[in-house]
Amino acid sequence: MLDIQTKTFNQLNTKELYDLLQLRSEVFVVEQDCVYQDIDGKDQKALHILGYRGNKLVAYTRIFQPGDYFEEASIGRVVVKEKERQYGFGYDIMNASIEAIKKHFKTSEIRISAQTYLKKFYNNLGFKEVGEEYLEDGIPHVNMIKN
Secondary structure, three states: OOEEEEEEEOOHHHHHHHHHHHHHHHHHHOOOOOOOOOOOOOOOEEEEEEEEOOEEEEEEEEEOOOOOOOOOOEEEEEOOOOHHHOHHHHHHHHHHHHHHHHHHHHOOOOOEEEEEEHHHHHHOOOOOOEEEEEOOOOHHHEEEOOO
């Protein structure tokens, strides 16, 4: 079971910020062999959903209110540490993110830009594909909406 914490950018301490950037880099840059600018200037607007197992950050997302990223509320940078994926933490962190959007932004309409190979995972959470597949940083993605 994950210990989930929700924080604004200004509530993150230095260690938490370091850990979340390290986890994102570990998966999105190193594991996926994708050179891209992860630190994109949007973290300051996001709410950060941190998933801890013990005292180790193993899952993370960032969420945005409607209008800050997409017209709808959104969830991005969905990540689970590679060695922790067999425990269902992806569902735990996504369900916590969906609940945080309802609580903090008072909406249940959510748009994500999903890596195509994870469509089934997001379908299981109630997201449906909208539009065509596209490349983002060289990786196939698809827009998905949950109402």
